[in-house]
Each structure stands twice: as structure tokens, then as C-alpha cells.
Amino acid sequence: MFVLRKALQDIQLKDILVPKGMHIQIPIPILHQNTNLLRHDAHQFKPERSEDGILGACKLAKTFIPFGLGTRICVGQYMAMIER
Numbered sequence: 001m002f003v004l005r006k007a008l009q010d011i012q013l014k015d016i017l018v019p020k021g022m023h024i025q026i027p028i029p030i031l032h033q034n035t036n037l038l039r040h041d042a043h044q045f046k047p048e049r050s051e052d053g054i055l056g057a058c059k060l061a062k063t064f065i066p067f068g069l070g071t072r073i074c075v076g077q078y079m080a081m082i083e084r
């Protein structure tokens, strides 16, 4: 699952220039297994790490985006979370 975006203007991300018009793909499963951004055990299946909410599960809460982000965030996210 990817979050897909198109740069509407030139964007400078530290030493990386994303030129206007470039398509960007953020691979959510790979992002969520990044031990630098989430936790040292991010690659392990441990749903109990979210018992106390997202802040307890991640070093940086903004890097946990299972339903995407921004104006195109998943419209079914609340339904998905209450379904069993």
C-alpha cells in the first residue's frame, strides 16, 4: 500500500530536491518497519505496543500513517477501526 502524491511546486527536503510535477510514492509497510522512525522492534508483529495509543508505539507519531495523511486520508478509517 502506497500514499501517492504529485509535487505541485519544487520542494527541498534537506539535500533532496523534489521538482514540481514529480510523482512521489510513500510505501507504508516499509515506512512502518523503519526502526529509526518507529521503534527498535518495529519489524516484529506486536500489536500490544499500541495499547497506550500511537505515542507509545512510535518515536515520531507523524511517521505512523496506516490510513494515509492530509486531505486524501482514508475516508473509511474510523469504520475500519471499529469493525471486527
Ligand code: HEM
Pocket: 001, 002, 003, 004, 028, 065, 066, 067, 068, 069, 070, 071, 072, 073, 074, 075, 076, 077, 079, 080
Ligand atoms: C484497515 C483498513 C484500511 C486501510 C489500512 C486503509 C488505508 C488507506 C490508505 C493508505 C489510503 C490512501 C490515503 C492517502 O492517500 O493519504 C486510503 C484511501 C481510501 N480509503 Fe481506505 N483503508 C482502509 C479501509 C477503508 C474502508 C473500510 C473504506 C470505505 C468504507 C475505505 C475507503 C477509502 C477511500 C474512498 C479512499 C480514497 C480517499 C481519497 O482519495 O480521498 N478504506 N485508505
